Amino acid sequence: MKTRITELLGIEYPIVQGGMQNVGYAELAAAVSNAGGLGIITGLTQPTPEDLAKEIARCQDMTDKPFGVNLTILPTIKPVPYEEYAQAIVESGVKIVETAGSNPEPFLPMFGDNDIKVVHKCTSVRHALKAQRIGVHAASVDGFECAGHPGEDDVPNLVLLPAAAAQLDIPMLASGGIGTGAQMAACMALGADGINMGTRFMATKEAPIHDNIKRAVMEASELDTELLFRPLKNTARVYSNEVAKEVRGIEKEAGNDIKFEMIQDLVAGTRGKVALDEGDINYGVWTSGMVQGLIHNNPSCHDLIQEIVNDCRSAIRERMRPLMED
Numbered sequence: 001m002k003t004r005i006t007e008l009l010g011i012e013y014p015i016v017q018g019g020m021q022n023v024g025y026a027e028l029a030a031a032v033s034n035a036g037g038l039g040i041i042t043g044l045t046q047p048t049p050e051d052l053a054k055e056i057a058r059c060q061d062m063t064d065k066p067f068g069v070n071l072t073i074l075p076t077i078k079p080v081p082y083e084e085y086a087q088a089i090v091e092s093g094v095k096i097v098e099t100a101g102s103n104p105e106p107f108l109p110m111f112g113d114n115d116i117k118v119v120h121k122c123t124s125v126r127h128a129l130k131a132q133r134i135g136v137h138a139a140s141v142d143g144f145e146c147a148g149h150p151g152e153d154d155v156p157n158l159v160l161l162p163a164a165a166a167q168l169d170i171p172m173l174a175s176g177g178i179g180t181g182a183q184m185a186a187c188m189a190l191g192a193d194g195i196n197m198g199t200r201f202m203a204t205k206e207a208p209i210h211d212n213i214k215r216a217v218m219e220a221s222e223l224d225t226e227l228l229f230r231p232l233k234n235t236a237r238v239y240s241n242e243v244a245k246e247v248r249g250i251e252k253e254a255g256n257d258i259k260f261e262m263i264q265d266l267v268a269g270t271r272g273k274v275a276l277d278e279g280d281i282n283y284g285v286w287t288s289g290m291v292q293g294l295i296h297n298n299p300s301c302h303d304l305i306q307e308i309v310n311d312c313r314s315a316i317r318e319r320m321r322p323l324m325e326d
């Protein structure tokens, strides 16, 4: 499959595995890249920039295909040495970075000088246009359906993608709510040059998380997510478990008087990590998107990508081509 995204990133299929905190380790990134997509290591999952350098080296041992590193610039409980993480990426020789969260502009000269392609995650047309203006190479446009941070505009991809495609000149990845080949075909019809998926890749053989989490994703419906931190204007879509519901309860009760300190212990990333690693699904807050309602199996990344590519082609052949006839 040839699109502006496959050309830009040097990959076989325009299918990207987005950065995932506590999931995006070398095993998963290498499996996706070896299957012809683009795997992404999540930078801040590594406790220090030195650990990130080692993780990148591990991934380089597992694949000779291109892979990327995600750098998420968001408010965190502990301050993060972003410059040093960026430096570790540059020194490792990785040539693709997925940025997310705040404006990546301060890092662009450093990445540009080292021939690194930057894909920026955006949740609105205005953010995508700003990213294009400052010089990123592609926009990954994340609709309201997505796992993680959908922003505060609440525009789903059926509207967001064509709205962004109408104004962007750089290649665009469709992200959020995607897990099937028919959805991929739909995204391409709406103007995307490829797709980015998070939740779908959690339920794969190579995702280095506990089987209980994969089972929870496979059994959950599209209704089983919660939007946390809305009153703090830092919305996150997470799996609807006991902790997430407790946080929602506190937020509702506090109303406009909500302070992060009131929920900080419940939403600590360390608790979410324990849930993912040890399989106690109610131990902490962990991210999952509405697309979980469409996920019912746990294939290898290779089989998943082949299935998506085949189903995308069948959807075009069987659902769309007949529309060409009078």
Ligand SMILES: Cc1cc2nc3c(=O)[nH]c(=O)nc-3n(C[C@H](O)[C@H](O)[C@H](O)COP(=O)(O)O)c2cc1C
Residues within 6 Å of the ligand: 017, 018, 019, 020, 021, 022, 023, 042, 070, 072, 099, 100, 101, 121, 142, 145, 146, 147, 148, 149, 175, 176, 177, 178, 196, 197, 198, 199, 200, 202, 286, 287, 288, 289, 290, 291
């Ligand atoms: C468990 C999990 C952790 C995530 N962590 C991050 C992250 O650290 N940085 C980031 O930019 N996106 C993160 N995301 C968002 C994904 O990269 C991707 O944009 C999103 O999952 C797309 O929506 P989907 O899950 O419906 O496919 C995460 C998603 C999941 C499922």
